[in-house]
Amino acid sequence: MDYQKLKQEFWDKGYLYLENFFEQAAMDECHIEIQKHFNMNPDYQHDQEFLTRSEADVIPWFPSKDKSSDGKAFDKLNQNAALDELTQYLLGDDWRSLECMVMFSNPESKGQPWHQDCPPEQTENFNLNRLIYTSDINEKTGGQTLVVEGSHKMGLLPASQNNQTFENEVCLSPTKGSLLLIHGHAWHRVLPVGTVFRVSTNFRCVPKNTPDNVTDICVYADMRYQFSTKQVLETRCEF
Numbered sequence: 583m584d585y586q587k588l589k590q591e592f593w594d595k596g597y598l599y600l601e602n603f604f605e606q607a608a609m610d611e612c613h614i615e616i617q618k619h620f621n622m623n624p625d626y627q628h629d630q631e632f633l634t635r636s637e638a639d640v641i642p643w644f645p646s647k648d649k650s651s652d653g654k655a656f657d658k659l660n661q662n663a664a665l666d667e668l669t670q671y672l673l674g675d676d677w678r679s680l681e682c683m684v685m686f687s688n689p690e691s692k693g694q695p696w697h698q699d700c701p702p703e704q705t706e707n708f709n710l711n712r713l714i715y716t717s718d719i720n721e722k723t724g725g726q727t728l729v730v731e732g733s734h735k736m737g738l739l740p741a742s743q744n745n746q747t748f749e750n751e752v753c754l755s756p757t758k759g760s761l762l763l764i765h766g767h768a769w770h771r772v773l774p775v776g777t778v779f780r781v782s783t784n785f786r787c788v789p790k791n792t793p794d795n796v797t798d799i800c801v802y803a804d805m806r807y808q809f810s811t812k813q814v815l816e817t818r819c820e821f
């Protein structure tokens with residue numbers, strides 16, 4: 583892999599999409615764990631105001647915190663040498679991995695509205711999403727990921743209602759085994775999900791000197807929301 587070239591591409595576009603980054607067998611192992619978990623516990627963990635206002639329709643699972651799962655399949659991905667090396671090229675020394683989060687969306691759910699994972703006011707304070715897909719996502723399944731190219735350098739996501747379109751938006755259909763890196767300041771969303779559940783696994787990480795809770799406040803087109811306090815901090819656009 584030409585890491586220098588990939589680094590350039592990531593910093594130009596604010597995202598990087600690499601197919602067949604992981605082996606299919608490793609994806610199957612994780613996917614089986616995911617299915618096992620969500621058949622057992624399909625509960626929403628966000629409160630209702632958040633679900634209604636943000637139109638986010640995802641159920642998170644932290645396999646490493648879960649005593650009923652041994653989490654080995656996910657640990658193996660986290661320790662992948664190429665993933666480590668690529669991250670090091672992008673973020674430099676002393677970057678840190680945050681907790682692995684699996685995000686599950688039910689069939690026919692809304693996906694995710696436009697958002698930035700963390701406020702963009704401090705350019706150097708950001709998270710890096712390292713998203714892994716254990717099954718194909720495409721036009722047939724729905725749930726494709728949209729990213730606005732170059733938006734990690736464009737400051738605040740414009741305030742609006744949630745379904746606007748942007749000039750440089752790119753629609754990605756991640757295949758099983760692919761890796762999608764998204765800068766936390768980039769404007770991104772997930773399209774509505776079709777008849778099969780959707781899942782992505784995120785090994786978020788942060789550069790040196792960035793706090794672990796950098797993604798506690800998320801910027802949506804219509805509000806700023808704080809997860810730890812379950813509070814709408816700012817209403818940006820009334821419905």
Ligand SMILES: O=C(O)CCC(=O)C(=O)O
Nearest residue numbers: 699711713727772782784
């Ligand atoms: O699941 C995806 O494709 C995107 C998820 C996302 O927005 C995030 O992890 O911040």
Ligand SMILES: [Fe+2]
Nearest residue numbers: 697698699770
């Ligand atoms: Fe996000």
